[in-house]
Amino acid sequence: MTEYASDLLRLLDSRGYIHQLTDAAGLDALAARQIVPGYIGFDPTAPSLHVGHLVSIMMLRQLQRAGHKPIVVMGGGTGKIGDPSFKDEARSLLTTETIAANVASIRRVFERFLTFGDGPSDAIMVDNAEWLDRLEYIPFLRDIGQHFSVNRMLSFDSVKLRLDREQSLSFLEFNYMILQAYDFLELSRRVGCRLQMGGSDQWGNIVNGVELARRVDGTQVFGLTTPLLTNADGTKMGKTVGGAVWLNEDQLSHFDYWQFWRNTDDRDVASRLHLFTDLPLDEIDRLAALQGAEINEAKIVLANAATALCRGAEAAAQAAETARRTFEEGAAGDALPSFAVAGGSIAIVDALVGLGLAASKGEARRLIKGGGARVDGQKVTNEALVVSVGADPVRISSGKKHHGVLTAG
Numbered sequence: 102m103t104e105y106a107s108d109l110l111r112l113l114d115s116r117g118y119i120h121q122l123t124d125a126a127g128l129d130a131l132a133a134r135q136i137v138p139g140y141i142g143f144d145p146t147a148p149s150l151h152v153g154h155l156v157s158i159m160m161l162r163q164l165q166r167a168g169h170k171p172i173v174v175m176g177g178g179t180g181k182i183g184d185p186s187f188k189d190e191a192r193s194l195l196t197t198e199t200i201a202a203n204v205a206s207i208r209r210v211f212e213r214f215l216t217f218g219d220g221p222s223d224a225i226m227v228d229n230a231e232w233l234d235r236l237e238y239i240p241f242l243r244d245i246g247q248h249f250s251v252n253r254m255l256s257f258d259s260v261k262l263r264l265d266r267e268q269s270l271s272f273l274e275f276n277y278m279i280l281q282a283y284d285f286l287e288l289s290r291r292v293g294c295r296l297q298m299g300g301s302d303q304w305g306n307i308v309n310g311v312e313l314a315r316r317v318d319g320t321q322v323f324g325l326t327t328p329l330l331t332n333a334d335g336t337k338m339g340k341t342v343g344g345a346v347w348l349n350e351d352q353l354s355h356f357d358y359w360q361f362w363r364n365t366d367d368r369d370v371a372s373r374l375h376l377f378t379d380l381p382l383d384e385i386d387r388l389a390a391l392q393g394a395e396i397n398e399a400k401i402v403l404a405n406a407a408t409a410l411c412r413g414a415e416a417a418a419q420a421a422e423t424a425r426r427t428f429e430e431g432a433a434g435d436a437l438p439s440f441a442v443a444g445g446s447i448a449i450v451d452a453l454v455g456l457g458l459a460a461s462k463g464e465a466r467r468l469i470k471g472g473g474a475r476v477d478g479q480k481v482t483n484e485a486l487v488v489s490v491g492a493d494p495v496r497i498s499s500g501k502k503h504h505g506v507l508t509a510g
Contacts, residue, residue: 469483
């Protein structure tokens with residue numbers, strides 16, 4: 102690890118958050134002598150963020166733990182365009198009403214991770230629609246557009262990959278990186294923001310903002326990115342058979358959220374403990390050293406700690422108890438995802454889809470053919486099976502780790 106003078110960079114470095122820095126020495130010196138306001142932007146493309154956003158949220162948390170000021174920027178303006186970075190095609194355009202509803206829904210999760218208020222290191226939340234919606238096209242082109250080289254913009258990987266694949270990149274999307282750079286300039290002016298953080302795919306956008314602030318206002322600001330986070334098997338973290346792992350409880354049950362962390366690959370436990378919990382480093386080292394069946398202790402600690410941060414300690418304890426009852430006693434457990442069945446019966450393929458244990462009927466049939474579906478612990482061999490649901494709930498399982506219950510509707 103690099104030797105840093107500031108608590109901020111020492112903390113981020115020790116827990117594995119740092120991938121790239123625009124000026125490590127400059128940021129280290131600034132953070133050692135004053136409170137540094139730093140921001141990350143989140144585009145409200147859905148009613149909830151998912152675990153793919155969690156590294157960024159945790160990085161804001163670590164910023165505050167080190168005594169600095171987190172700024173959460175909701176992309177009410179940029180969300181009307183959509184970030185093209187490493188996307189194969191354009192996002193569907195959202196209405197202003199949908200974006201506003203998504204912003205309101207997403208706000209709640211940040212209150213669990215950050216302390217908001219009026220103090221020097223208290224977090225604040227702003228919406229970039231406040232300034233982007235008011236821009237006038239010709240003045241913006243003249244005052245801001247002149248600082249961007251199209252040649253350089255075309256060289257960024259996020260754009261180049263789309264063009265190399267001969268996939269369409271609209272002029273609307275091409276403007277996204279200019280607007281994100283402008284966000285940094287506005288935040289520097291409005292709230293003295295000196296740091297933008299993000300995933301490694303945001304490096305080009307962040308560098309643009311750093312250079313724009315220098316050219317327009319002569320202000321020195323900094324950029325920091327995290328490593329690309331993948332699972333040990335090379336897959337993207339947060340993608341599961343059942344879909345995205347949502348942070349909001351109305352999008353994903355407490356139990357399923359807890360179970361996601363409990364199912365962490367043995368090889369990923371140490372990095373997940375560093376990035377997604379506040380556990381002390383010596384305790385993480387102890388847990389990471391566990392071998393064989395004992396590694397399950399570390400996974401349960403990870404699931405409890407990560408769930409407590411996002412959903413609260415009570416939800417984590419409830420999910421852990423449900424898991425214990427489900428796997429040790431074979432009980433259903435109140436916190437498992439449930440699906441109400443009208444009429445007293447349901448086809449097994451519909452039950453698997455309804456509980457989110459399969460993404461489609463085709464996937465449900467493949468699960469059954471592979472021997473992975475069970476009803477109250479009994480393997481399903483007939484994809485035409487109809488499950489009867491009476492007064493007692495019926496437990497449906499996908500493999501050994503994913504469960505749900507059918508109840509009478």
